[in-house]
Structures are given as C-alpha cells and as structure tokens.
Amino acid sequence: MASKKLEIVKSLVEEVFVKDNPDYMNEICTDDMESHFIIDELDKHDVDGIKTLNAILNQCFSNLKVEIEELFGEKDKVVLVLKFSGTHDKECFLGMKPKGKKIEFLTYDVFYFRKNLISFNRGITDVIHKLDMLE
Amino acid sequence: MTSKKKDIVKTLVNEVFMKNKVEYYDTLFTKNMVSHQIFEELDINDVEGLRQLTIMFHECFSDVKFEIEELIESGNKVFALLKVSAVHDGEKFMGIEPKGKKFIFDSYDIFYFEKGLIAYHKSIANVVQQLEMLK
Numbered sequence: 001m002a003s004k005k006l007e008i009v010k011s012l013v014e015e016v017f018v019k020d021n022p023d024y025m026n027e028i029c030t031d032d033m034e035s036h037f038i039i040d041e042l043d044k045h046d047v048d049g050i051k052t053l054n055a056i057l058n059q060c061f062s063n064l065k066v067e068i069e070e071l072f073g074e075k076d077k078v079v080l081v082l083k084f085s086g087t088h089d090k091e092c093f094l095g096m097k098p099k100g101k102k103i104e105f106l107t108y109d110v111f112y113f114r115k116n117l118i119s120f121n122r123g124i125t126d127v128i129h130k131l132d133m134l135e
Numbered sequence: 136m137t138s139k140k141k142d143i144v145k146t147l148v149n150e151v152f153m154k155n156k157v158e159y160y161d162t163l164f165t166k167n168m169v170s171h172q173i174f175e176e177l178d179i180n181d182v183e184g185l186r187q188l189t190i191m192f193h194e195c196f197s198d199v200k201f202e203i204e205e206l207i208e209s210g211n212k213v214f215a216l217l218k219v220s221a222v223h224d225g226e227k228f229m230g231i232e233p234k235g236k237k238f239i240f241d242s243y244d245i246f247y248f249e250k251g252l253i254a255y256h257k258s259i260a261n262v263v264q265q266l267e268m269l270k
Contacts, residue, residue, distance in 0.1 A: 070212075070245065072214075077207050107261050110207070110243075124241060126265060
C-alpha cells in the first residue's frame with residue numbers, strides 16, 4: 001500500500017528540510033541507500049549526500065521554505081515535487097556571491113522503497129535555470 | 136496489466152517524441168492542454184507549442200531515442216522518467232552548431248489527465264547541464 005510510503009516521504013520533507021534534522025534520514029533509509037540527484041557539482045550519492053545538500057542550502061539561504069507541490073506513489077515508488085524558496089544572504093551558492101536576492105526552484109524526486117525504507121532516490125532540479133534570480 | 140493512461144503516455148513518447156508523428160497530438164491531448172517545460176527558452180505552453188518543439192528537436196537531431204525508465208501512475212497523474220539520446224547533425228540547437236556529437240539527457244515529466252486525455256504537463260530536463268556534450 002502506497003500511503004505508508006507517502007507518509008514516510010512527507011516526514012522526510014518535514015524533518016530534514018523544514019526542521020533541519022538531517023539525521024532523521026538514518027531512520028527512514030536503508031544502510032546502503034543510494035541517491036542520484038542531478039544538480040551539477042552537487043550531485044550526491046548516499047544518505048550523507050542528502051544531508052550535505054540540506055546543509056548547503058541552510059548555509060547559503062535564510063528564510064528557507066519548502067512546499068510539497070506533488071506527492072503520489074505506486075507500489076514501492078513515490079514521486080515528490082518540492083518548491084524551495086529562500087533568500088541568498090549567507091554563503092556563496094554554486095559560485096554566486098550572496099546579494100540578498102530571493103530564489104525559487106523546483107525539485108522532482110522518485111523514491112524507491114525496500115521493506116518500508118527508502119533504498120534508492122533519483123531526482124532533478126531546475127535550480128541551474130534559476131540562478132539568474134541571484135545576480 | 137498496463138493502464139490506459141500509461142498507454143497514452145507510452146504512445147506520446149514512442150510515436151510523437153521519438154518518431155515525430157505529430158499528428159498524434161490531436162488524439163492524446165485536450166484542446167486546451169497546457170505544458171510547462173523548464174527548459175530555458177524552450178518553455179512551451181500549449182499543444183501547438185509542444186508540436187513545434189518536437190519538430191524543432193527532430194530538425195536538430197537524428198537517431199532520436201526516448202527510453203522510458205520509469206512510469207508511475209496514481210489517480211489522474213502519470214509520472215514518466217525519460218532518458219533521451221540523439222545525434223546533433225541537423226540544425227543549430229540552443230545556439231550550438233551541429234558537430235555530429237551524441238547528446239544524452241534525462242527528463243522528469245508529470246502528465247495530468249482529464250476524461251482520458253492529457254490536460255496538463257510539467258517537466259524538468261537537464262538539457263542545459265548536458266550542452267557541453269555538443270561542443
């Protein structure tokens with residue numbers, strides 16, 4: 001049944017991205033979980049990679065908001081679309097210096113489950129297309 | 136058993152995107168279909184726009200292949216993860232002269248259905264990140 005898996009993905013968003021509690025990943029992912037996220041040099045490949053990605057966002061942006069735009073699943077797979085927004089007033093982001101500008105970008109993810117734990121993730125973002133907002 | 140909605144997406148990918156049979160557009164989409172592709176200047180918003188985009192892509196590339204890597208359905212939505220490959224030996228593409236190079240990118244797409252037809256489509260592709268392959 002997909003609903004339990006939808007709840008797990010929803011809790012990932014709430015705990016990791018909203019509450020900045022990256023260690024929650026250890027509770028909902030298999031030990032050998034792999035992640036492949038297409039975002040240029042931020043391409044990350046494991047649980048620690050997703051934690052690092054979250055840390056980078058928090059290091060670079062204030063007022064970081066995450067909104068679930070889409071969440072649905074079938075069997076052992078869940079599709080998630082997130083809208084991120086934040087103000088770039090902290091560290092450099094993808095080589096861009098902070099100028100206090102607001103950015104909004106989307107991510108599309110697919111989560112694959114094994115025994116009710118996330119074992120694989122692949123995703124993509126349009127953040128590269130949105131970097132003009134930071135100039 | 137494959138669902139009707141998944142079959143429509145498969146037809147769109149295999150007949151329209153891959154083989155450039157643009158006449159299929161009128162049988163797969165509602166008349167007021169809106170498509171939002173995050174693809175820089177190629178962001179298109181209606182059936183005719185999507186048709187032109189397909190024609191333009193085939194004018195730029197030969198040996199166009201679309202592989203469906205994932206197809207996930209829930210309610211009125213179908214998510215498709217596509218791996219696209221082609222050879223750039225036709226017209227200029229996004230300002231880049233053709234040099235016979237192979238181009239590969241991923242596209243994450245969600246199709247929303249109304250009465251058995253695609254009424255809305257949104258996607259993100261990593262085309263811009265992959266343009267180096269053409270240089």
